[in-house]
Amino acid sequence: MSSEVGIESVPDPGRTMEGLRDTGYEFETAIADLVDNSIAANADVVDIRINQDFRGNVRVSIADNGEGMDRDGLVDAMRYGSPKRSDPASLGKYGLGLKTASTAYCRRLSVISRKDGSAALHMATWDLDHVMQSQKWLLLMSDEPDEEAVEHLNEVAPERSGTVVVWTKVDRLLGNYQDPGGKPAQKALAKKVGELNEHLAEIYQRFLDTKDKRARNVKITLNGEDVKAWDPFQAGLSxxxxxxxxxxxxxxxxxxxxxxxxxxxxxxxxxxxxxxxxxxxxxxxxxxxxxxxxxxxxxxxxxxxxxxxxxxxxxxxxxxxxxxxxxxxxxxxxxxxxxxxxxxxxxxxxxxxxxxxxxxxxxxxxxxxxxxINKKSKGAHDASNRNIGNKEAEVGGAEVNVTDPNTGDVTVVNSRGKFKLKLPIGAAAKPGEVFIQPADDVSDGLLFEPAIIEQHKAVRINTDHPYYRKVYVPNLNTSVTIQGMDSLFWALCVAELSATTDKTAENFSDMRFEVSRILRKLVESLPEPVTDSDADVA
Known part of the structure; x- marks a missing residue:
């Protein structure tokens, strides 16, 4: 019968801390994790400051007016796997976020805090370089907190409880710049701050919006500017x-x-x-x-x-x-x-x-x-109409006479005889648009159909057909391409009228239906066009 003996296996401090730097935090999610801690501590003011000195050193400081911690509470909070919060609804959850979120971007994390009714300030620091050198889980405690951090805390929580989290030795926020304090690095940091503002505005929207009663109000400021709530659902408009x-x-x-x-x-x-x-x-x-x-x-x-x-x-x-x-x-x-x-x-x-x-x-x-699409199509076919107008007489084709514009009855005379058909009869939507007419009411969802517009043989092209959306629309500013496609469909319709008879009219109609179906299928995998309704106006 075997027996088991428990042996305490303490993880290597340096390797563990370095490994936990790579838990996948984005900068925005890392800062939000710290804001979660502030909200969990019942803060209603959270002030975030991110700045850079002339040497390019970045400093991040997050102060709140929450409940604060005494010395023992601070030591517990800085422990990896800190004690479980008493409130299960707390935004802070696993007791790791403060440490892992911070060290994902900095090598030195300091927290300064005080409890309500106490003038005593307590400061605890994890310095990864010190841990690597000592190879011990040494949390550095100080009775002389960082002056800049204390000043920040006193501005946010004067004469009351509060906490400030400070990142120094920030080594993973910006890329490597030849001049770390130069304009490119400053611009990159400004971009990070802007993205953070948008992120906070969205994820804490219910806290930031004073009209939203689902969450208690919290004021968040970033580099001196209030973060304004952004509602993805646009209440009152959607x-x-x-x-x-x-x-x-x-x-x-x-x-x-x-x-x-x-x-x-x-x-x-x-x-x-x-x-x-x-x-x-x-x-x-x-x-x-x-x-x-x-x-x-x-x-x-x-x-x-x-x-x-x-x-x-x-x-x-x-x-x-x-x-x-x-x-x-x-x-x-x-x-x-x-x-x-x-x-x-x-x-x-x-x-x-x-x-x-x-x-x-x-x-x-x-x-x-x-x-x-209807708006974009206006004017896109003008060159086609002019070109076909110049060639209409030379092309020739069947003679078509309208007998009843109300019913669409026409008489077609071609090399095969004289026949009666029904065609769409219309007027030009604008001067000169008598050969190619974009329309969204083409019968049976066809891509195109022959028509008579102001006594001219014409083609109506369906702007609601996927082929028009996916092939025409991306090329509406390319005159030669549009003229080429327009000429093809007009020629098919003129040829249909030149070859039709009483017996074949239905076959031509079936052919247009089949061509429209095939083209609909062929363009399925093509991307949808970018129109004004798609444009990112953010």
């Missing part, structure tokens, strides 16, 4: 087209629920102003499912592998919200940046909840795209 609150039971048997809501945003031209349309960030990249835990966005604009992002769903945004009770069920990761849905929920979303909103968003998008 339409809620579907909503479900689903009760569920956790693995432990506790009751919980999650909510799913589908919003369709207006098309760009439907917004009250250009500024509001710009604020909505209308682009294909912004469509998808936005996942919230405890009113904090943790997963941004994605279809979770259900669908590809494509222009027809640009207007659709889905809100998925749950609280801490479902953390284990959704496999929340260490960075609180993604979840894994179980198969049943994933299938329910894909096959039951989302189809109707997707169809409606698709319909509204196509309405806007249709208007854009």
């Amino acid at each position: 339409e809620l087209v579907a909503a479900e609150s689903i009760p569920t039971e956790t693995e432990s048997g506790a009751e919980a629920e999650f909510t799913v809501k589908a919003y369709i945003l207006p098309r760009r031209e439907e917004f009250p102003s250009d500024e509001q349309a710009k604020a909505a960030k209308l682009s294909s990249d912004r469509q998808g499912i936005y996942i919230y835990r405890q009113d904090r966005l943790i997963h941004d604009a994605d279809w979770l592998g259900m669908f590809q992002k494509e222009p027809h769903s640009t207007l659709l945004r889905i809100e998925f919200s749950f609280d801490h009770r479902l953390d284990e069920a959704f496999h929340l990761d260490i960075k609180k940046s993604q979840i894994i849905l179980n198969d049943d929920l994933w299938t329910w979303l894909k096959d039951q909840f989302l189809p109707a909103p997707r169809r409606e968003a698709n319909r509204r998008y196509r309405e806007g795209q249709k208007k854009d």
Whole structure:
């Protein structure tokens, strides 16, 4: 009978800390992890400062007016795998974020804190270089905190509790520059700060928006500027087209629920102003499912592998919200940046909840795209009309006379005899547009059809057909290409009238239908055109 003996196996300090630098944090998610800690400490003011000295050294300082910590609490907070928070709804979750998020970008992390009613300041520092040199888990404690950090804390939380987190020896935020303090490096840092502002505005929207009662209000400032809430669902402008609150039971048997809501945003031209349309960030990249835990966005604009992002769903945004009770069920990761849905929920979303909103968003998008294409097509065929007009007499062909413009009855005289047909009879939408006429009402969804426009043999080309959208529209500014395609369809229609008889008219009609069907199939894999409805106005 064997016996087991427990041996304490302490991980190598330096290798462990260096390894945990590569947990996959983006700069924005790293800063957000620290803001989570501030909110978890009941702060209602969080001030972030990111600056660079003339040598290029970057310093990040995040101060809040939260509950603060005494010496023992600070030591616990700096421990890798710090004690579990008493509030399970806390935005801070695993006791690793402060350390892993910070050291992902800096080699020296300091935290200065004080409890309410105490003038005592406590400072603890993890210095990776010191740990590597000593090969010990040595947390550096100081009774003389960093003066700049103390000044920052006193500005944000004067004469009360609060905490400030400071990054120095920042080595992973910017690339290697020949002049670390020069303009290129400064520009790169400014870009990082701008991206961070947008990120914070989105993920803490419910906290930042004073009108939103789902979360308590928190003021976040970045380099002296207030971070303004950005609502992906554009409340008051978008339409809620579907909503479900689903009760569920956790693995432990506790009751919980999650909510799913589908919003369709207006098309760009439907917004009250250009500024509001710009604020909505209308682009294909912004469509998808936005996942919230405890009113904090943790997963941004994605279809979770259900669908590809494509222009027809640009207007659709889905809100998925749950609280801490479902953390284990959704496999929340260490960075609180993604979840894994179980198969049943994933299938329910894909096959039951989302189809109707997707169809409606698709319909509204196509309405806007249709208007854009019709607008773009105006004038695009002028050169074709002029060229064909110059060649009409030389080309010749059948003689066509309108007998009843109301019914479309015409008489066609060609080399095979005299025949009666029905053709669309119309007028020019603009002077000279008598041979090539773009239209969105071509019969039976055909790509093209012969017509008579102001007594001229003409072709009506369907702007709503996929071939027009995917082949014509990207080339509307290329006159030679448009003339070549227009000439081909006009020639087919003139040739049809020259060769038709009573017995073959139906065959020609069937041929146009079959050609339209084949072309529809052939262009399926071509990209959708970029129109005004697709343009990213962010």
